[in-house]
Amino acid sequence: MPAPTTAIQPTRHEDFPEWYQQVIAAADLAENSEVRGCMVIKPWGFGLWERMQQTLDRMFKQTGHENAYFPLFIPLSYLEKEAAHVEGFAKECAVVTHHRLEAGPDGKLMPAGELTEPLVVRPTSETIIGAAYARWVQSYRDLPILINQWANVVRWEMRPRLFLRTAEFLWQEGHTAHETAAEAREETERMLAVYERFAREFLALPVLTGEKSESERFPGADRTLCIEAMVQDRKAVQAGTSHDLGQNFAKAAGIKFLGRDNQEAFAYTTSWGVSTRLIGTLVMAHSDDDGLVLPPRIAPAQVVILPVTPKEDTRTAVLEACDRLAAELESREFAGERIRVRIDKRDRQGGAKTWEWIKKGVPIRVEIGPRDLASGTVLTARRDLAPKEKTSYAATEFAEKVPSILAEMQENLYQRALAFREAHTRKIDTREEFYAFFTPARPDKPEIHGGFAWTHWCGDPAVEEQIKADLKVTIRCLPFEHDGPGTCPFTGKPSPQRVFWAKSY
RNA sequence: CGGAGCGUAGCACAGCUUGGUAGUGCGCCUGGUUUGGGACCAGGAGGUCGCAGGUUCAAAUCCUGUCGCUCCGACCA
Structure with a gap:
């Protein structure tokens, strides 16, 4: 067999999704398991996750957080307490209804011992942690609560993709409760800044920081902040999120306390997380046609x-x-x-x-x-x-x-990723240019195209919906840094600021 | 849940149209020669052809059903 010119085939340019899967296999990071949507993370892949854990864990501790652990199973009724939250997660929950197996008439094992209340395998832990906080908080002196947990969660996804979207994944979820709205807001922003710094300094990933539009917001949140990375097919990956939950979950779970003014009040809560999706982002951002490329600071072996x-x-x-x-x-x-x-x-x-x-x-x-x-x-x-x-x-x-x-390589990777993102980010002011930017030349087999469009938006969700339907493009974030108000090219109405649009994973 | 494709050795695949002893490459094991640019030679191990039924003297191959996987949609902080 003649030696191939590149270790990975197809190349990024020939077939990006297939290249991605081949890199994961060639680098021995993970493989699909017999359960659809679940993956076996192999030692080299888990080594990456351990590096991320160690680093982030240190950063969380430095910002005053402690680790704890909450149950895998959530009573179904807990999930029902917050209306938007149910709606957001109901369609992708694994539900446990029995606690025993018995041999049926044909000798096959059948579930038996039905539970009085079904249990949901956590898709996220706001509700069950909220219930604990409700028990723990009586006075403003009990606040803030600053806790993180390292855990697995399950979301029954229709179309899984190794690391980027799996039915079960590993993550950390920080859950905090505060006395005031301002403190919760600060916490949300502080942790987003931690994620941004981690992405930049360790993963060599430049990320956009900003706020999600209402349609992309976490179910039940007042405000969702995010970091967004661009990977080599110019799509966006949401690499981390930080949610200001206001009093929504506190009211649902009953997290209330007697305040300094001797009045009963609901706490303000936040949650924030990053997952094994970061590994997929890392692969898609830095790897080449010979396989994985690791930033030295995150490499299990340098x-x-x-x-x-x-x-x-x-x-x-x-x-x-x-x-x-x-x-x-x-x-x-x-x-x-x-x-x-x-x-x-x-x-x-x-x-x-x-x-x-x-x-x-x-x-x-x-x-x-x-x-x-x-x-x-x-x-x-x-x-x-x-x-x-x-x-x-x-x-x-x-x-x-x-x-x-190593320092030079770390810096080079960051600069290369930054240059790539800048080369494929365009300030767009007309609807025509916007549509052209996101339309491939070959619709039957789309080539790598598009990128981030930095375009004004009037704030109307109908515009988002139409563009998503037409182009599969969504608002990735309303960036904190922008160049002021202008005109929405889709409606002609005033726009408070430019926002970033892209196709996303 | 719709559209398309695929289930044959650890992996990648051929064989199916036209039914007749289960094949190839990589990987694995043993021995030898090698080794700083993905080694070579010889020998060897490894399979209920996804599953169930049917047709037939005979099924990987034909028919029916079923399960699963991949991709494209729908769905998705």
């Missing part, structure tokens, strides 16, 4: 050392040199953390191992063989350069340089 052991008599010496280099690197820091190193000692063909690590997206590869032992050098390669492009360093010099190489 350097992989590949021993080259062609001859038995030098094998031990080579492996020892690899151990020494690993120890040397691990004693150094990049971005405030010890450098993460792996040595791949598996009994496999060298070229095959190299390509495996390219596909897994490890930032730096190092080969050490007998020739290096003789000359005191190492042969290195970077994931952001061509696979064959290799640089030889003196071993000691290399170890010193690794932190700056």
Whole structure:
């Protein structure tokens, strides 16, 4: 079989959705399971999630939050308490109705022992956490409550996609309760800023920050803030959300307290979350036609050392040199953390191992063989350069340089993603240009097209609805930063600000 | 829930039109030769052809039903 020109086929340009799935398979991140919509997250994929968890968890603690854990099952009646919330989630709930299995007449197991009240597998935990907070809060002195939980949730999605939309997914959900509306608002904005910083500094992802329009708002929220990323097919991914729930859930759950004025009042609550969808976003944003590309700060391993052991008599010496280099690197820091190193000692063909690590997206590869032992050098390669492009360093010099190489790669990835987004973001002021921007040249097999349109909008939901029906384009957010009022090109009415429109996942 | 396609070895697929011993490539195992640009040679293991019924001397192949998956829609903080 002739060696393919790229490790991943098809390429991004040939078939983006298929490329995405191939990258996940080639990088060994995850696979579909026997249960539709559910995925098995493999060690390399889970390693990414662990890195995200560790980092975000630290940031949550720094902003005053603690972790706790609430039940997987929610009494059906809880979900009914908030009207908009039911409507938003009712169509995608897994429901538990029985608690036992019995052998039927044909010997097959049948559900038995019907529950008096069906239980919903949490699609999100506002209601059950709200019920707990209602028990915990009596006085303004009990506030604020600042809690986060790391959990799995289930939403029975019609069309799942690995990481981006799965029936079960892992996430964190922060739930806070406050004395005043202003505090809740501040909390919502503070956590969105945490997400923005995490995306930028760790995932090398530039994200838009802003507010959702009413039609895209979280069911039951007064205000939904979001970060939105652009990925390489120019679509938008909602990468994180932060909701100001006002008093809606407090009233539904009965979170009330006696205030400083000796009056009973309802608390103001917020919720905010990011999920394993971030992994899908990361893949779609940075990877190339040779597989995954990982920003160093989130990579489970930042350097992989590949021993080259062609001859038995030098094998031990080579492996020892690899151990020494690993120890040397691990004693150094990049971005405030010890450098993460792996040595791949598996009994496999060298070229095959190299390509495996390219596909897994490890930032730096190092080969050490007998020739290096003789000359005191190492042969290195970077994931952001061509696979064959290799640089030889003196071993000691290399170890010193690794932190700056990683820093440079991290920055390059961010700048590349930012340049990509800017190249595909357009200020549009006419309906014609807007429609042309989002219409592919080949409707039968649409090429990668469009991007973010920065366009005025009068605020009428009917306009959103029409555009969604015509083009499958929605408002991604009303950005915090904008250039002031103007005219809506769809209605001719005044518009308070430009908003971002895009096709989305 | 509608439209299209697909279910054959761990993976990717051929074989089906015209019924007749279950195939190919990759991967896996063993031995040898190799190894800094995805190795090569030889031998080997691995299958209730999604499931159920029907036609037939004989079904992966034809017929009926059924289940599942993928893609496109509908749906989706």
